[in-house]
Amino acid sequence: MKLVGVVGLGNIAVRHRRNVKALFDGVRVIAMPASGRMPKEGIEHADTVVPNIQSMIELNPDFVIVASPATKHSEHSIPLLLSAIPVLIEKPLAGYKDDALKLAAVASQCETPVAVGYCLRYLHSSLLIREMLSSEVIGSMFHASVNMGQYLPQWRPNKHYTETVSAQAELGGGVLLELSHELDYMQWLCGEMEPVYSHLRNSKALNLGVEESADIMLVSRGGCVCHMHLDFLQHVPSRKCSFVGTKGRLDWDLIGNCVTLQSEGGEKVLYCDPTIDRNEMYVSMIKDFVALIQGQENKCVDVHQAARTVELIDEIKAEAIWGKVI
Structure with a gap:
């Protein structure tokens, strides 16, 4: 993995960026604020910051972790899936049933690797x-x-x-x-x-x-x-x-x-x-998602x-x- 995106700037997003950096030698990490408002300060464990999903898609990352608030998961994940970019979505899948069902339908339609992070x-x-x-x-x-x-x-x-x-x-x-x-x-x-x-x-x-x-x-x-x-x-x-x-x-x-x-x-x-070390379950989850992307045996949700x-x-x-x- 050479380029990985993480949507969201909260605590769980920080953890994912740090883990991605530790897992993959030489990887570059793209950060994206869930709100679309560009931060004034530097972002820890990030090489590039983009303002929106379209900018993320244009960089064509190997996969993206969506760690935005649950009510934004559908908005952030669906364009990535339709662009054939694998997505690991933090739990829960969505904030509302209709969004969850829409996400599931899109996942079935496009067959892009996708999983949900119940660590x-x-x-x-x-x-x-x-x-x-x-x-x-x-x-x-x-x-x-x-x-x-x-x-x-x-x-x-x-x-x-x-x-x-x-x-x-x-x-x-x-x-x-x-x-x-x-x-x-x-x-x-x-x-x-x-x-x-x-x-x-x-x-x-x-x-x-x-x-x-x-x-x-x-x-x-x-x-x-x-x-x-x-x-x-x-x-x-x-x-x-x-x-x-x-x-x-x-x-x-x-x-x-x-x-x-x-x-x-x-x-x-x-x-x-x-x-x-409870961080190990997050690391294992990312490793398992990479196995899914590569068509290997996995336990992804x-x-x-x-x-x-x-x-x-x-x-x-x-x-x-x-x-x-x-």
Whole structure:
């Protein structure tokens, strides 16, 4: 890879530019502001800055990572795909169902390599969980529970939380889109899901115009019931998931990066590496996308899977009960 573009100037775009520079010797990186407003300061890990997608297309990069706000993914990705430039789109695929379906349709039409960046799938612990569930170590699965929460003002200390993408509906904010990793991996592990019940709330603590807390009940086509809690409110971050089957339970701590099996034989730690460099999952994701471009075996998340996650979020919102302010 000699020339790679990255759309967006936020934290995740900085990470991608840095990783691309580290991965490919001599690569030149093109940066592009999502807003179209050219920055006055220099851009870290970038050799060239362009103002818009057309300028990016004219440089004909080997591939582009779209790391703009979710509501701009369609606007930025479709012209690249139609120009036969491979695109890795940061999660979620889009901010709205219609945009997600349009993106998926264009991807099918032009056959340009494209994938969506759900990086948690590249954690060793997530691959192990998938293997354990596929081999029915806990028997037939009938229940799963998810708890994910972190206090939003702690996410990006260099910016006030109300100014972040997470806090703004027009940019794809709210826990459902921002924490869509959980909805993605549950469908990856348990099959396509449908919402049964959803309860969304805001808080006096953050006072945002997007949902700050979500409690959801989902059911898979195979009959697995999942209870999921997502929030922007927990001061001590938590990201855990449990899978219950007829022979035992798998507990997955995504922050601790540990997998534990509970069964009649007692408790057994199957894997635990809390010191892992979490940047490695982003690096693995880019390497995997290059494998896709080169027609090699890969585990990339395709746009149709990612579009289903956006559809699911749309269904959850449509059926949700809005609770009292916390």
